[in-house]
Amino acid sequence: MTRYRSPRREDAAAATREAIISSARDLFLAHGYSGVTVAQIAAAARVAVQTVYSSAGSKTAILSALLEPAVNDPTVNEVLDAVAAATDPREIVRLTAAGVRRTHERHWALVFGLLHEGVGEPAAAEVVRAGVDAYVAALSTVAGRLVTLDALRPGLGPDRAVDLLWFYLGQRAWFVLVGERGWTFDQAEEWLAASARQALLRVP
Structure with missing residues (x-):
């Protein structure tokens, strides 16, 4: 029996x-995430509490849905494709800095506003951790490309390269410079890219 679907x-x-x-x-x-209850969400949306759970899931599921566009921003794959094709290490760092800048800038209000002070609940922290893991995995791909090109400074291995990429181009760098210190995204991108090149590359 075919089940009827109502578009309306x-x-x-x-x-x-x-x-x-x-x-x-x-x-x-x-x-703040921890300062909000499902009952408050229901009241703001003018629905019953049970409707929140049946339509959008738990508070953690809602957080995951909110962060999904940032975690899976198409810029990430576009940059990784460009990095895979690039042969100039300086260009690879530039592409990476520009890509993470675009992603942060596009989702800034949510990412900085929600994550800057932390989410404060273990289940929500796991959602955030999954996003960070995806971010680090992308930077690991960049580090691997630099290793393939023999572009890293002497004595610098792939794991330490990932650490340095995260230090200079990870979330916290943008939170501090743009969110806390008031730099523009242009200023932050330029300085972070230059600093990452200096820290990572045999020929910066």
Whole structure:
């Protein structure tokens, strides 16, 4: 038997889910993740608490949905493809710095606003950790390309190269320079790329 699908009902369900996630985003940014309850999300979205769970899932699931566009931003794969094709180590660092800058800038309000002070709950921290792991995995690919080109400073291995890429181009660098110290993204990108080249490359 073919199950009937109602486009109108599906549209209404999608709209409800979007309202819940949007309300949660506003509340998380205003009060911090740990300062918000599912009941508050339901009230802001004008739905029942059970509707939050049935439409969008737990508070942790909502956090995951909010962060998904940043974690899976298409810029990441575009940059990694460009890095794989590049043969100039300086260009590889430039491409990486420009890519992580674009990703941070595109999702800045959410990523900085939500993650700068931490999420404060173990289950949510696991969601954030998964995003960080994906970020580090991408930087590991960049480090591997530099190793293949024999571009690293003498004595610098791939693991330490990943550490340095994370130090100069990871989230915390952007949070400090742009979010805390008021640098522009242009200023931060230029300085971080130059510093990463100096720390990593045989010929910076």
